[in-house]
Amino acid sequence: MLSMRGIGKSFLGVRVLSGVDLAVTAGEVHAVVGENGAGKSTLMKIVCGVHPPDEGTIELDGRPVRFGHPLEARRSGIAIIYQEFNLLPERTVAENVFLGREPVRRGLVDRAAMEEATARLLGELGEDAFGPRDVVKRLPVAQQQIVEIVKALSVDARLVVMDEPTAALAEHEVESLYRLIGRLRERGVAVLYISHRLREVFDLADRVTVLKDGSRVTTLPIGEVTPAELIRLMVGRDLGAYFPPRSARAGEVRLRLRAAGNRKLRDIDLDLRAGEIVGIAGLQGSGRSELARAIFGAEPFTTGEMTPARPRSVREGVALGIGLVTEDRKAEGLALRQSVRDNVLLVARAVGAGNRAGVRDLLERVRLAPVRRDQEVRYLSGGNQQKVVLVKWLTMAPRVLLFDEPTRGIDVGAKAAVHDLMRELADDGMAIMMISSELPELIGMSDRVVVLRDGRVAGTLPAGASEEAVMRLAAGEAA
Incomplete structure (x- = not known):
C-alpha cells in the first residue's frame, strides 16, 4: 500500500532522517520503534503530509505521491492519531467526526445525516457505549480515542498512524484498543504503530522497523526477534538484565x-x-x-x-x-x-x-x-x-x-x-x-x-x- 524509499530530512542544517526505507501492506500492523530522537515522529509527519521530504520517494498503491499538506494525505486515505487528541471537548461526537466537512442540506448543516453516518461507523467498530450525540468532554480517554479513530475511518482512511496510543489508557482500556486494532486489520486498514511499550509491539505487530539516529536499522517479522534483541537494536548496546541489581538490605x-x-x-x-x-x-x-x-x-x-x-x-x-x-x-x-x-x-x-x-x-x-x-x-x-x-x-x-x-x-x-x-x-x-x-x-x-x-x-x-x-x-x- 505505502512504500517510502531513501527518505531524508533536515531542519536548520541538522539531519534528522537519512536514507530511510519503509513499506506497509494492507491489513498490516507495522510497529516503528526507536529511542527518543531516532526520527520516528518526523518520519510519521512526512507520511501524513506535515513535512515534505528533502530526499527520497513515496508511492501509494504503486503511484508516486508528494503531499504538500496534511489535507492531501487525508484525501489519499492516510490519517494520524496523535498522543494528544485533536478534539473539541464542548462538541458532540458527530460534530467532532465531521468537523470542517459537515454535510449540508438546503444551506444548513444536516445533523441527522451526520449523526447517522457516525452511528454507522461506531457500529462497524462494535462500539455501543456511547453515541453520536454524546459530548466529547464527558467521555473517558479510551472512548475519546475511539472518536479519533472514527474520524479517520469517516474519510475512508486506509492507513492509520497511531502515536503512543496507550500512553493515557488504563489496562482495561488498552484491551479495548487491541480489539479495535483487530477490527481495523480485518477491514484491510493498515496501522503504523509507534510505542515505547515493547509488550504492545509484540502483542500487536506483524512487522517492526527499528530506527536509530535518523536511519533505519532493520525491518523484521515480529516472530523473528526477541524483546532483548529489539532493545539491543534500538539502543545500540546490550542493556544486560535491563533492571539494576537490588539492594542488599533495607534500613530504618x-x-x-x-x-x-x-x-x-x-x-x-x-x-x-x-x-x-x-x-x-x-x-x-x-x-x-x-x-x-x-x-x-x-x-x-x-x-x-x-x-x-x-x-x-x-x-x-x-x-x-x-x-x-x-x-x-x-x-x-x-x-x-x-x-x-x-x-x-x-x-x-x-x-x-x-x-x-x-x-x-x-x-x-x-x-x-x-x-x-x-x-x-x-x-x-x-x-x-x-x-x-x-x-x-x-x-x-x-x-x-x-x-x-x-x-x-x-x-x-x-x-x-x-x-x-x-x-x-x-x-x-x-x-x-x-x-x-x-x-x-x-x-x-x-x-x-x-x-x-x-x-x-x-x-x-x-x-x-x-x-x-x-x-x-x-x-x-x-x-
Whole structure:
C-alpha cells in the first residue's frame, strides 16, 4: 500500500532522517520503534503530509505521491492519531467526526445525516457505549480515542498512524484498543504503530522497523526477534538484565502508615524503609495514585496514623522531606514554558530551602543530555523532561521519594537511566515508593510489591514475584 524509499530530512542544517526505507501492506500492523530522537515522529509527519521530504520517494498503491499538506494525505486515505487528541471537548461526537466537512442540506448543516453516518461507523467498530450525540468532554480517554479513530475511518482512511496510543489508557482500556486494532486489520486498514511499550509491539505487530539516529536499522517479522534483541537494536548496546541489581538490605523506617485512610483509601498499613524500593501494584481505580497523593499531602489522610507526621498540605509534605514525581509530568510536574534552570529550582524556591548550589552536580548525576539550562523544557524529549522533574526534587534532598509511573512515555534507553538513578538513590539511603502499570518494570525494580484493591492493601509479595501472583491479588483471587 505505502512504500517510502531513501527518505531524508533536515531542519536548520541538522539531519534528522537519512536514507530511510519503509513499506506497509494492507491489513498490516507495522510497529516503528526507536529511542527518543531516532526520527520516528518526523518520519510519521512526512507520511501524513506535515513535512515534505528533502530526499527520497513515496508511492501509494504503486503511484508516486508528494503531499504538500496534511489535507492531501487525508484525501489519499492516510490519517494520524496523535498522543494528544485533536478534539473539541464542548462538541458532540458527530460534530467532532465531521468537523470542517459537515454535510449540508438546503444551506444548513444536516445533523441527522451526520449523526447517522457516525452511528454507522461506531457500529462497524462494535462500539455501543456511547453515541453520536454524546459530548466529547464527558467521555473517558479510551472512548475519546475511539472518536479519533472514527474520524479517520469517516474519510475512508486506509492507513492509520497511531502515536503512543496507550500512553493515557488504563489496562482495561488498552484491551479495548487491541480489539479495535483487530477490527481495523480485518477491514484491510493498515496501522503504523509507534510505542515505547515493547509488550504492545509484540502483542500487536506483524512487522517492526527499528530506527536509530535518523536511519533505519532493520525491518523484521515480529516472530523473528526477541524483546532483548529489539532493545539491543534500538539502543545500540546490550542493556544486560535491563533492571539494576537490588539492594542488599533495607534500613530504618522512614515512613509508617497504620490504618490510614481518606475518602478513597481505607486501613492502609505500610512501611517505607531507607534503601528500599517498594512497588505499588493494582488495577485502575485501586487507589495507587491516591496513596501517593495522600502521603504527599495533596489529598491528605483523614484517619489513621502516619509517622513521623500526617501532612495536611503539599507544603507540609515537602517540609517532612517527601517528594512526588507525578504521573503526568507535563500537567503537574513542569512549567513547560520556563527554562530548565527555573524548573529544577521550583521546589527550592517555593519552600525557601534546598541545595540550589548543587544543581549543576545533580544535572550531571541524572545524565541529562547536553541542553542549555536556559532552554524551555517543552522542547526537551520525554526522557529529559523526566530527569528535570527528578532534579527538581533532588534539590531538597528528600528522605522519601514517591514515583508515579516514572517511565511513562520515554524510550528504553531513558528508562534504563531512570531505573539506574532510582536504585542509586535507594543505595544512598533514600526510601522510594514506585507505582507502575508495567508489571515487568514493577517486579524488576521492587524489593517488595504491595498490591492494592478497592482502596485497601490486598497483600504484599516478595522481590521477584510473578506477574500472575500480582494480578491474582489485584483481581481479588487468592495469591
